[in-house]
Amino acid sequence: MAPQPPARSSGRTVAVVGSGPAGLAAAQQLARAGHTVAVYERADRIGGLLRYGIPEFKMEKAHLDRRLEQMEREGVKFRPGVEVGVDITVEALRKRYDAVVLAVGATQWRELPVPGRDLAGIHQAMEYLPGANRVLAGDLDSSPIDAAGRHVVIIGGGDTGADCLGTAHRQGAASVTQLEIMPTPPDARPSAQPWPTYPMVYRTSSAHEEGGERVFAVSTEEFVGSDGRVRALRLVDVDMADGGFAPVPGSQREIPADLVFLALGFTGPERGPLVDQFGIAVTERGCLAREDDYSTEREGVFVAGDAGRGQSLIVWAIAEGRAAAASVDRFLTGETNLPSPIPASARPLTV
Numbered sequence: 001m002a003p004q005p006p007a008r009s010s011g012r013t014v015a016v017v018g019s020g021p022a023g024l025a026a027a028q029q030l031a032r033a034g035h036t037v038a039v040y041e042r043a044d045r046i047g048g049l050l051r052y053g054i055p056e057f058k059m060e061k062a063h064l065d066r067r068l069e070q071m072e073r074e075g076v077k078f079r080p081g082v083e084v085g086v087d088i089t090v091e092a093l094r095k096r097y098d099a100v101v102l103a104v105g106a107t108q109w110r111e112l113p114v115p116g117r118d119l120a121g122i123h124q125a126m127e128y129l130p131g132a133n134r135v136l137a138g139d140l141d142s143s144p145i146d147a148a149g150r151h152v153v154i155i156g157g158g159d160t161g162a163d164c165l166g167t168a169h170r171q172g173a174a175s176v177t178q179l180e181i182m183p184t185p186p187d188a189r190p191s192a193q194p195w196p197t198y199p200m201v202y203r204t205s206s207a208h209e210e211g212g213e214r215v216f217a218v219s220t221e222e223f224v225g226s227d228g229r230v231r232a233l234r235l236v237d238v239d240m241a242d243g244g245f246a247p248v249p250g251s252q253r254e255i256p257a258d259l260v261f262l263a264l265g266f267t268g269p270e271r272g273p274l275v276d277q278f279g280i281a282v283t284e285r286g287c288l289a290r291e292d293d294y295s296t297e298r299e300g301v302f303v304a305g306d307a308g309r310g311q312s313l314i315v316w317a318i319a320e321g322r323a324a325a326a327s328v329d330r331f332l333t334g335e336t337n338l339p340s341p342i343p344a345s346a347r348p349l350t351v
């Protein structure tokens with residue numbers, strides 16, 4: 001992890017907005033190419049979802065800190081606690097920098113608008129997970145949402161749900177149940193999904209190996225409460241039919257729940273002053289529109305990572321950040337030696 005500072009400065013400046021893996025990857029490449037780079041982050045610490053989304057038990061923050069130290073020694077400036085569009089206007093940012101990389105993630109969470117949603121004890125996964133990470137960072141003595149002794153139900157069978165499950169177990173939950181609306185996937189790769197496509201198979205994460213119950217093919221009809229607080233979920237089994245989910249008659253039941261986490265995925269970047277002030281178009285999928293070279297309709301403004309792709313994976317964010325850096329370098333200097341791993345439209349193979 002030896003720092004690789006540039007041999008000479010280009011005299012050009014770049015602002016990277018968002019300090020997740022996409023923003024950090026772009027910043028490191030651009031600094032090594034000799035540009036002066038500042039990373040703006042609204043949170044109090046740098047790292048994006050690596051810092052406050054992904055739990056310590058899955059990715060130790062020491063790896064992130066080691067990389068940030070290396071980047072600082074390569075000349076990257078970090079500006080945590082600054083929300084672009086609020087604490088600094090987009091106009092001011094554009095005046096100060098020759099190019100901007102928007103790597104603001106896709107953190108707008110999906111809701112579950114069923115009766116009882118407003119009861120106490122029901123939280124979004126990303127309201128829950130950052131508190132647990134802050135305890136381990138030494139900011140808090142205990143998590144603001146604590147699963148100790150509680151019957152926890154997680155709605156959503158994906159990775160974010162598994163992170164809630166592992167966190168709740170570590171906090172001493174009485175029980176943890178993870179619900180998924182899709183049917184149980186097969187153990188082996190279906191013949192209709194041959195290599196090298198990404199197969200839909202039953203996956204068990206390390207958090208699942210630690211315990212908890214997984215229930216598939218169920219939908220939540222209602223949160224049931226008493227004294228304003230959730231005490232149960234009313235569930236129904238569902239069958240997949242005509243591209244939707246049909247309730248199975250007579251399968252309604254209640255399961256106890258005094259703490260519920262919603263892990264239903266994300267719909268794209270958050271709407272707000274940043275998107276409004278940049279005036280960048282939003283795609284049908286709710287992402288920031290960009291060309292294959294990560295450029296946008298605003299000259300000198302580029303989009304990398306989940307903000308352009310939708311909620312994805314760290315490796316995609318890093319690849320995008322590196323590729324966007326090559327485009328920014330070419331925009332600033334007319335040429336580039338930086339590698340450009342993937343076009344913005346690259347997708348994993350599926351059938």
Ligand SMILES: Cc1cc2nc3c(=O)[nH]c(=O)nc-3n(C[C@H](O)[C@H](O)[C@H](O)COP(=O)(O)OP(=O)(O)OC[C@H]3O[C@@H](n4cnc5c(N)ncnc54)[C@H](O)[C@@H]3O)c2cc1C
Pocket residue numbers: 017018019020021022023024040041042043047048049050053054055058082083084085103104105106107129159160163274304305306307311312313314315317
């Ligand atoms: C709970 C959870 C667990 C996950 N686990 C994994 C995993 O195990 N493996 C994996 O590969 N992927 C995982 N992912 C997905 C992965 O974290 C993301 O795909 C990746 O972090 C996207 O990187 P990014 O840089 O595009 O955005 P992000 O990491 O989302 O970073 C965007 C940053 O931009 C900041 N920002 C937004 N607006 C502004 C503004 N106006 N001004 C300043 N800053 C702003 C945000 O605060 C945020 O820090 C997980 C996601 C979640 C939610």
